Amino acid sequence: MREPANPVSPEGPGGTMDHLDEMTCLLYAERQLDRVRAQAVSAHTQDCAACRTLLRALDRESRLLTRAMLEEDEPLPSRLAEFQERARKSFGWIWGVIFGLAATGVYALYTTFVEPWQTRLQEAGFGGTSLLSLLVFQGAFWKGWQSVITLLEVLAMLTVAGFGVAVFRKRLRRGSALALVLAGLCAALALPAPAGATEFHKGDTYELAKDETVKSDIFITGARARIDGTVEGDLFFFGQSIDISGHIKGDAIVFAQSVRINGQIDGNVRSFTNNLTITGTVGKNVLTFNEVVNLDSAGKVGGSLTAFSQSVGIDGKLGRDLLLMDGETTISGTVDGEVRVKGHNMSIGSSAQVAGPIRFEGDNPVSVSSGAKLATPVVYTKREHRSQYREGHYYIWRVIWTAAFVLLGLVLFLLLPKFAGETVSAGERVGAPLGLGVLVFFGVPIAAVIACVTVVGIPVGLLTLGIWILAINCAEIVVGTVVGSWILGNASDTWGLIGRMALGFVLVRIVYTPLSQLHVIGSLVGLGIWMWGMGAISLALYNRFSPRVSPNAVAGSMPPVSLPPHTTVGGIQPA
Amino acid sequence: MSVPGMTETTEAVARARAGDADAWGELYRDFAPAIFRFCRRALPTREDAEDATMEIFMKLRDKLSQYDETRSFSAWLYRVAANHCWDILRRRKIRQDKETDDVENVPLEHPDPNQLDKLIEQKTSEEVRKALHKLGARARMALVLRYYSDMSYDEIADELGVRRAFVGVVLLRARHELRQALEGKSALAAGGTS
Numbered sequence: 001m002r003e004p005a006n007p008v009s010p011e012g013p014g015g016t017m018d019h020l021d022e023m024t025c026l027l028y029a030e031r032q033l034d035r036v037r038a039q040a041v042s043a044h045t046q047d048c049a050a051c052r053t054l055l056r057a058l059d060r061e062s063r064l065l066t067r068a069m070l071e072e073d074e075p076l077p078s079r080l081a082e083f084q085e086r087a088r089k090s091f092g093w094i095w096g097v098i099f100g101l102a103a104t105g106v107y108a109l110y111t112t113f114v115e116p117w118q119t120r121l122q123e124a125g126f127g128g129t130s131l132l133s134l135l136v137f138q139g140a141f142w143k144g145w146q147s148v149i150t151l152l153e154v155l156a157m158l159t160v161a162g163f164g165v166a167v168f169r170k171r172l173r174r175g176s177a178l179a180l181v182l183a184g185l186c187a188a189l190a191l192p193a194p195a196g197a198t199e200f201h202k203g204d205t206y207e208l209a210k211d212e213t214v215k216s217d218i219f220i221t222g223a224r225a226r227i228d229g230t231v232e233g234d235l236f237f238f239g240q241s242i243d244i245s246g247h248i249k250g251d252a253i254v255f256a257q258s259v260r261i262n263g264q265i266d267g268n269v270r271s272f273t274n275n276l277t278i279t280g281t282v283g284k285n286v287l288t289f290n291e292v293v294n295l296d297s298a299g300k301v302g303g304s305l306t307a308f309s310q311s312v313g314i315d316g317k318l319g320r321d322l323l324l325m326d327g328e329t330t331i332s333g334t335v336d337g338e339v340r341v342k343g344h345n346m347s348i349g350s351s352a353q354v355a356g357p358i359r360f361e362g363d364n365p366v367s368v369s370s371g372a373k374l375a376t377p378v379v380y381t382k383r384e385h386r387s388q389y390r391e392g393h394y395y396i397w398r399v400i401w402t403a404a405f406v407l408l409g410l411v412l413f414l415l416l417p418k419f420a421g422e423t424v425s426a427g428e429r430v431g432a433p434l435g436l437g438v439l440v441f442f443g444v445p446i447a448a449v450i451a452c453v454t455v456v457g458i459p460v461g462l463l464t465l466g467i468w469i470l471a472i473n474c475a476e477i478v479v480g481t482v483v484g485s486w487i488l489g490n491a492s493d494t495w496g497l498i499g500r501m502a503l504g505f506v507l508v509r510i511v512y513t514p515l516s517q518l519h520v521i522g523s524l525v526g527l528g529i530w531m532w533g534m535g536a537i538s539l540a541l542y543n544r545f546s547p548r549v550s551p552n553a554v555a556g557s558m559p560p561v562s563l564p565p566h567t568t569v570g571g572i573q574p575a
Numbered sequence: 576m577s578v579p580g581m582t583e584t585t586e587a588v589a590r591a592r593a594g595d596a597d598a599w600g601e602l603y604r605d606f607a608p609a610i611f612r613f614c615r616r617a618l619p620t621r622e623d624a625e626d627a628t629m630e631i632f633m634k635l636r637d638k639l640s641q642y643d644e645t646r647s648f649s650a651w652l653y654r655v656a657a658n659h660c661w662d663i664l665r666r667r668k669i670r671q672d673k674e675t676d677d678v679e680n681v682p683l684e685h686p687d688p689n690q691l692d693k694l695i696e697q698k699t700s701e702e703v704r705k706a707l708h709k710l711g712a713r714a715r716m717a718l719v720l721r722y723y724s725d726m727s728y729d730e731i732a733d734e735l736g737v738r739r740a741f742v743g744v745v746l747l748r749a750r751h752e753l754r755q756a757l758e759g760k761s762a763l764a765a766g767g768t769s
Contacts, residue, residue, distance in 0.1 A: 022686055022747060023743060023744065023747055026743060026746065026747050026750075027743050030728075030743070030746075032728060032743060050688055051688075053688035053689065053692060054686065054688035054691070056688075056692070057688050057691040057692040057695060058691075060692070060695045060696075061691070061695050061750065062722065064695055064698065064700065064703055065703065065718060065722040065753075066722045066723070067700050068700035068701075068703035068704050068707070069612075069616050069704075069707075069718075069719065069722050069723040070612075070723065071700050071704075072608070072612065073700075073701070073704065074612075074615065074621075076607060076608045076611055077611070077621075077625050079625055080607055080611060080625055080628055080629065417626070418622065418626055421622075
């Protein structure tokens with residue numbers, strides 16, 4: 001980069017033609033020239049009227065600028081005036097309440113969802129005395145998910161690292177940041193690698209011939225796959241249908257419409273499918289979410305079978321427990337452990353053999369054939385379909401959750417006051433956010449699933465789904481705030497917005513609770529709230545990231561203000 | 576710019592450092608209007624300025640221990656504010672104005688002094704403020720630092736991350752942009768009436 005030209009030399013003023021250039025005049029007017037140059041300029045202006053005029057014009061420009069900037073054209077906003085008082089207040093009690101209610105929420109979550117699951121999983125033969133030991137130490141539930149967990153761990157680590165860099169970026173110099181990034185990369189590379197490199201296959205069909213062996217994990221995406229050969233690691237499949245007639249020495253993790261296991265799987269099977277048919281052998285446990293599960297008469301599962309399905313048929317041999325949440329259950333094969341089923345109907349055929357106790361909670365008594373060999377009589381519990389709305393604890397929990405959401409909104413509004421305001425403004429337009437909400441509500445999960453199908457896109461897909469779920473949870477808060485603003489008028493500060501959020505959210509809950517009992521209308525209203533809120537959030541994000549145009553300053557009549565000159569101009573001689 | 580007396584400020588700063596909430600309140604009451612105005616001039620919108628003012632004072636609580644009492648508190652506060660606003664502008668990547676490479680090409684011709692004089696004569700403070708918001712972030716910030724905060728060329732160079740020798744060029748270019756913005760407005764008005 002060159003130094004800016006300076007036409008004024010110690011020998012005398014220079015510049016274009018016979019005049020000083022503007023740069024020199026400005027530097028002189030601002031007293032930025034050294035003594036010799038300043039004297040040369042001064043001497044020149046004694047004889048040159050044009051340069052004298054220019055100097056005076058620059059001086060006047062400086063004064064105009066200073067006056068324009070210093071004039072008190074706007075009073076201090078009330079939000080800032082209140083800030084002083086607010087800043088003095090202690091936020092300790094708020095955080096205390098937040099943590100207290102968060103703990104309550106966690107406890108509620110644990111007792112409502114986690115504990116029953118834990119009990120059922122224990123009953124299914126996973127063992128363990130606590131959920132923590134079950135999941136973390138024994139790893140029974142996650143057995144077979146190591147690769148997925150590793151991926152998530154890496155993603156989580158990267159997220160944490162990114163957050164850390166963002167938080168501490170101002171304390172890091174460029175070199176430190178570079179070192180940090182390099183260290184992070186080294187750490188990522190130093191992570192324990194899988195036993196062998198994973199093979200990836202992408203295409204319409206994939207076939208592993210009988211005499212072929214894959215010595216590592218294999219990851220397949222495509223419409224159809226057929227495994228006749230041997231896989232020494234784990235099998236991952238995302239596609240339409242897969243037929244496993246070969247030998248999988250690890251686990252099989254399958255997302256497909258139809259899965260047929262004719263061969264042998266030494267590890268576990270985790271599947272999200274429409275139909276799962278097992279005519280071969282699974283060495284360990286099966287966990288499946290699907291419509292129909294069939295353990296064929298020739299099929300064997302060495303461990304337990306846990307299914308969330310419409311229909312389950314057990315004709316083959318099950319080495320341990322059977323845990324089902326389904327519609328129809330038929331047992332004609334052998335179960336060496338306990339049977340625990342929650343569903344609609346259950347029948348036990350004459351060829352059935354069950355070594356452990358049988359518990360069924362359902363709508364109809366269990367139909368047991370006379371030839372069935374059962375270690376203990378069936379314990380049947382009729383399922384009661386009492387309306388939850390008639391129970392007192394439903395309303396208690398409703399109030400607790402409402403308070404929890406209001407607090408979530410409070411925290412979010414305090415953390416992101418500006419974005420919260422923008423979101424509420426976007427929500428007030430109703431039409432645009434609803435339209436965008438429909439698009440986001442349906443489009444984002446589809447896009448996330450598509451991203452998940454591609455190998456590279458799994459982190460992106462999971463992250464997108466996470467953000468989508470978060471947005472759903474925030475949608476009602478946004479809608480509540482909009483409603484609150486309609487009632488009380490627009491807020492001028494964050495606390496005003498929080499007040500409107502609390503009022504609006506409670507009102508929305510009060511109105512929506514009885515409506516939600518009307519199946520179609522309730523669902524539509526619920527969907528509408530979600531879409532409206534999500535649309536408002538999306539619109540605010542769009543506005544935030546779209547190119548901004550600097551708006552003009554606030555217009556208004558300006559009383560003449562007499563201010564002392566504030567420039568450092570002093571080199572100019574009177575005309 | 577209404578700035579309290581030096582003695583009172585020094586005393587308030589000392590008390591605020593010791594954790595006196597009232598002293599903190601005094602500092603806020605005395606300086607918040609000026610800092611808000613600074614942010615209002617430097618940042619694109621009123622909401623940005625409000626947010627930035629609050630953030631600056633929150634930041635000030637943490638940074639107060641770093642303040643050297645032998646120096647002017649208001650000058651130090653403006654440095655903090657300038658850093659914060661410039662950070663905001665940089666984060667938003669709206670530095671659409673010319674970088675230092677372009678700074679070299681600043682025209683050094685002799686403008687018509689009479690025309691410049693006439694332009695300045697015709698314009699009001701309000702028109703200048705409106706025109707300021709049409710400038711690029713660097714140009715606007717340079718003018719604000721110089722003519723609002725009364726910063727030296729060294730301080731401006733430090734804030735904007737340019738060499739000291741180019742501060743004059745940045746300021747001159749900013750003035751040129753401002754004149755164009757002012758002329759553009761008047762040309763439009765003239766066009767509308769003729």
